Every structure is written in structure tokens, then in C-alpha cells.
Amino acid sequence: MEGELSAPLQKADKDEEYQRETPGTGIETDAIHVGQEPERWPGQAVVPPISMATTFKQLEPGKPVLYEYSRCGNPTRQCLEECLASLEKAKYALTFSSGLGATTTLMFMLKSGDHIVSIDDVYGGTGRLFRRCMAQMGVESSFVDMSTDPSSIVKHLKPTTRLVWIETPTNPLLKLADIKEITTLVHKYDPKIMVLVDNTFATSFYQRPLELGADFVLHSLTKYMNGHSDVVMGCIMMNNEEYYKQLSFLQYAIGAVPSPFDCYLVNRGLKTLAVRMRQHMSSALRIAKYLEKHKYIERVIYPGLESHPQYELYKKQMSGFSGMISLYLKGDEVEKSQRFLKHLKLFTTAESLGGYESLVELPAIMTHASVPEEHRRELGITDGLIRISVGLEDVRDLLNDIESALQYAFSDTKNN
Template sequence: MEGYLSSGPQKADKDAENQKNKQEHPRTRIETDAIHVGQEPERWPGQAVVPPISMATTFKQLEPGKPVLYEYSRCGNPTRQCLEECLASVEKARYALTFASGLGATTTLMFMLKSGDHILSIDDVYGGTGRLFRRCMAQMGVESSFIDMSTDASTVVKHLKPTTRLVWIETPTNPLLKLADIEQIATAVHKHDPKIMVLVDNTFATAYFQNPLKLGADLVLHSLTKYMNGHSDVVMGCLMMNNEEYYKQLSFLQYAIGAVPSPFDCYLVNRGIKTLAVRMKQHMANGLRVATYLEQHKHVERVIYPPLESHPQHDLYKKQMSGFSGMISIYLKGDEVEKSKRFLGHLKLFTTAESLGGYESLIELPAVMTHASVPEEHRRQLGITDGLIRLSVGLEDVQDLIDDIEAALDFAFSSTDAK
């Protein structure tokens, strides 16, 4: 540990300079960056076109206390570095750090706070994030408040406290797909107090459709488990930023806390992100077709999908996003849990499962699945009812998906089955 404390900051300085130089003058677009940045064959013996998986846990030092670049795999790994450089490029960030999960990234970030600090979070936040704030950070003396950020920035500023250290935005939200104006909120918060960090969870939109750092956010979080990897075979998270001091602090915390991903998982995400652009285009095409179909269906009370003109924040969607993923939320008529379960149980192509963003179509009932840990009263206030269903529309043939939904809805609402 003594050796790391003396050499670690030097390595962080070197990593910061390397990532900063790569990202300050981007020449290419996201489709190209995802394939080339961090993947240079010249950095590997034999000039491998695909970055190898470096499984080494430790690295030879030419003399005691002076590692060449990597010292111990928890504080740095060649395969992980390739991925982090690539991720930074697609999010238009200077720096990226990867973690063993999205919540691992969030937990590591929490160590930048101290007892007595306050987090102001959007109300319709991912269930795991809310659980961490309410049940874990509260035990550490960190207070959290949850408010609707889909109105305007003045609402956010009104709820800031002298102890507020972090404003947590998720946009679009999970599962109600509410939007928050990142630029407006970030500008207002930083004007109120430049020291408050503004973070955006960009998981649902992805770096392909939304770049929060360009809109004024300080930090961007992704659950790489979802769309950024896109293959439902890795659990991982990341934090990205432009602020060098935040990067140095989080680099130390990443090493000190240890929620780092395996080299093999880094390899898989590095592979998955190569097809991010083509996947997201198809996710949106399929999602829009399914959402438009559902909006006309007699058994559907309401469809929530930002690209639809019926979405209450459609104008904001057009302002800050270039498109959207395959995430759709719907309310079935009747708002009955048994009817919702019959619908999910009769689907053949949509798999009832938690998570989202893979190539396969998934569906879930948030009230009893992903958001069951949210207090019941809070769920009711948000509108997470027994009739709310969340779909992650995949890459299958879209007409096959629509046919599957049609048959399941007919079954769920059939007079014979409803008796």
C-alpha cells in the first residue's frame, strides 16, 4: 500500500494526460471512435487488431517502487485501459473509469461525499440507486431528497441546501421515461453553487443519442450492462467526466475501494460497443413501430415513449436528444396485476426478465420486479402501478414482435380468461 500511495498519483497523472490528449481534439464521429479509439494495434506485441485480454494481476517493476505503467491489476489493466479510452471517446469525455457494475460506480462516487452532505435526486430514479441512497447512504449520514425534475430548473434550485453536494439526474427516467433539461438544470445549479456536482445517468439514452457533458453535466454514469454493451452477458458500469480533479479522486477511490471489472468483461464490452451505432438505430426503429402500434390499441390506456408527439416532453426530447432506444412503458386498461401477469405470461418472444438493452426483447412489471424496493407510497405518487409495464424492444423482426404483443393482449383481455 505504501508503494501505491507514492506511485499511484504519478500513474493517475500520466493516465489523465493520455486520456486528455486523446479527447481534446476529436477528429472523428462516434461510429468511427467506437471502432478505433484505444484499439491501436501498435500498442501490443505482434500488433493485434483486436486488443488482447490481459489477465495478469501484477506487473514486473524494473526497480523497486517504480512500475513501468501498471503495478497491480486493481489500479490498472491494459484491457481495461483500452475500453476506458474508447468509452471516453464515444461520450465526448476526456476521462472514463469502469467498475464492476453500475452500482459499483455509484458506490465509489459516494465516497466523494461525507457525513452531513445532501444528495438531490430525481424522483423517478432507478430502483437500485434509490435503495442505495435511502438505505445505505442514510446509514453513513448522507441525506437524500427526491423531487420531480421534469418541470424546470427553478424547482431544482429551490430544493438545494447548503449541504447539497450532488444533483443526480436520470433522463430519460426508469420506468416512467420522464425527461429533465440537462443544460438548464446544470446551468442553474452551477450558478447557485459551482462546487455542486451534477451527474446524469445516461443509461437509457446511451452516448449515441445524448451527450450530457456537452450540455453542462460534470459526470455521466452508464450501466454498461445495458445498451452500451448490448449483449446481456456482462455486468459493468462506468463514470465519465472532463474535470481532471474528479478523475484523479475517482481513480484513487477506484483502486482503494476495489469495485473494478475483470479484464474479460472489459474485453466483452469493448467488443459490444463496436456495434453501438447500428444497434441503437435498429432499437429506435423497432421501438417507434411498437410504440405507434400500442398507442392505437384498444387495451392500452397510455403509451410513454419520448419520440411520440403524445409524450408531454416531446419538445425537450427533440432539443437534447438525437433519438431514443427501445424502452417503452405502457399502462394497460384496468390497472390489474393479474391482467398484467396474464399478458406477460402469454408472450413468446418477449422474455419476462429484469434488465434491458440487449439484442433480445425483454418485458417486466416494475411494481413487483425492478422497483419493488421503492416504498409503496412513493410508487403510487410516481404512478408505478400494477398496470404499468416496461418493454425493452430488441432487434428481432418488428412485425413478429407486434404479432406477439397482439396475441398476448387478446389473451389477457379475453372474456373467457377474465372470468
């Protein structure tokens, strides 16, 4: 009868598996619907159109209808920002021309004499910006191990500390930091200190730092959130209205904004975020378990493995992980590492990560070459450390490719 559920749907509706723990819609639903309402577009387009206009007609001088100039605001960018905010359970989201563009814009919330406390194993580009650019502006940075003993963060805070920068899991060593404990300690020390979490590796699908007390969440949208290796973009999400007003002004004033076409591509990529992340995790966990038992592998680092030193924290603050695996080859020799990478057929040797294709790199001489050598040694970013971004190919093909390359790397044959 009309208005009644079919038998299968009645069963599903009563099944515990289908009952949401909290009210509201799921991330899969939000990624498809929030900010995408057809009613907001002429002709009620189901897919948000790309508005390439740089400027917009004003009905009278100084009184724009909705937008005035695309650096200040753009309808395609706005629908993406609304969608992104919903995925992170944030009130506000702002997008930028790159992840570092987002970071640089945020830095203008600081002033000369301020102090940043950053996790030690931070993305190479972030560390380079802090060490070589912000230092010239009079902003001091300290790089701290936040993973081993989160409570030690208090020892590194100063009256001039304005920002605590957390990246978890880290790049490339996949260390975890206890977001809730660190933010609680920092805000107890000084509520005015801003806490930011770089959530690029986990994505909004597997971790939501704002719910754990962070003030800001940053993503390199270039990676998993877009997922197709065809856009460079970044975003910052937050709940604090005052922070949003400050950062929104800086977005407008500095101008590191993305193009409408790139916003369209990221918006499209978000629609498959959930299914992609599940597959990335499934394949990566299978590969990590395989490598953990391999005779040519010294150590595998993957938060979803019970051997990970912070496995319990992983279960507490994350609901899963992505396709990122780091590993050490036995012997820790750059020659073996290079031979391994050279023989891979399906894994492309390239920087970046999080796309549908599998990538592999040597952080010591690629993504983290800008990290001072002494600091790399302290962290464990050695010549034998390899970072893998597991893509969406058939996992059996990826395992065969890895096995073949390992046999080649450790063989006595010197022929290419």
C-alpha cells in the same frame, strides 16, 4: 489516377449529407478505433487482447513500467476506458464492476452531513442505495420532480447539497429532465455542487450530457453499451481533472473494478453500438405508435412520440432514443398485466434491458419493488405499468407477439 477520388466518392465528398457539423471523427468511427491501436500490443493485434495478469514485473522496486497490479490498472481495461471516453466526448472514463459499483464509489466523494438531490423517478437500485445505505452514513437525500418544472430545483438546494443526480430518460416512466437548464441553475447556486447524469437509457449515441454542462456521466454498461446481456459493469466519464484524480483514487482504494474479460466483452459490444441503437429505435417507435392506437392500451410512454409531454425537450437535447417503452394496460389490474406477460413468446419476462433480445417486466413487483409503495403510487408505478425493452428481432414478429398476448390478457378465458 492514383491519389484521385472515384466519381462516387467525389460526389459523396461534396454532398451535404456527408459533411460533419463539427471537426473530428464520428461516434461510429471512435467506437471502432479509439484505444484499439494495434501498435500498442505485441504482434500488433487488431483486436485488443485480454490481459488476465494480476500483477506486472517492475524493472526495479517501486518503479513499474506501466502497470503494477490489476486493481490499479490493466491494459485491457485501459483501452476500454479510452474508447468509452471518446464516445461521450469526455477526457476521462473509469470502469467499475457494476453500475451500482460505480455509484457506490462516487458516494465516497461525499461525507456525513452532505445532501443529495435526486430526480424522483430514479432507478430502483439507486434509490435504495440513497435511502437505505447512504442514510446510514449520514448523507441525506431528497427526491424531486425535475421534469415538470426544472427551475424548481433551486428550492431543494441547501448549503449542504453536494450532488445533484439526474436520470434522463428515467426508469421506468421515461420522464425527461432538461440537463442544460438544471446544470446551469445548480452551478449558479454553487459551482462546487456536482451534477451527474445517468445516461444508461439514451446511451452516448443519442445523448451526451457533458456537452450540456454535467460534471459526470454514468452508464450501466450492462445495458445498451454492451448490448449482449452477458456482462455486468458500470462506468463514469468526466472532463474535470480534479474529479478524475479523486475518483481514480477511489476506484483503486475501494476496488470495485471489472475483470479484464468483461472489459473485452464490453469493448467488443461497443463496435456495434450505432447500428444496434438505430434498430432499437426504429422497432420501438413502430411498436409505440401501434400500441398508442390499441383499444386495450390506456397510455404509451415513449419520448419519440409527439404525445410525450416533453417531446420538444427530447428533440432539443437528444438525437434519438433507445428501445425502451412503458405502457399502461386499461383497467390497471395486476392480473391482466401478469396474463399479458405470461402469454408473450418472444418477449422474455426478466429484469434488465438493452440487450439484443426483447424483455418485458412489471416494475412495481420487479425492478422497483424496493421503492416505497407510497412513493410508487405518487410516481405512477402501478400494477398496470409494463416496461418493455425492444430487442433486435423482426419487428413484425414482435408486433404479432404483443397482439396475441393482449388478446389473451383481455379475453374472458381463464385457462392458462
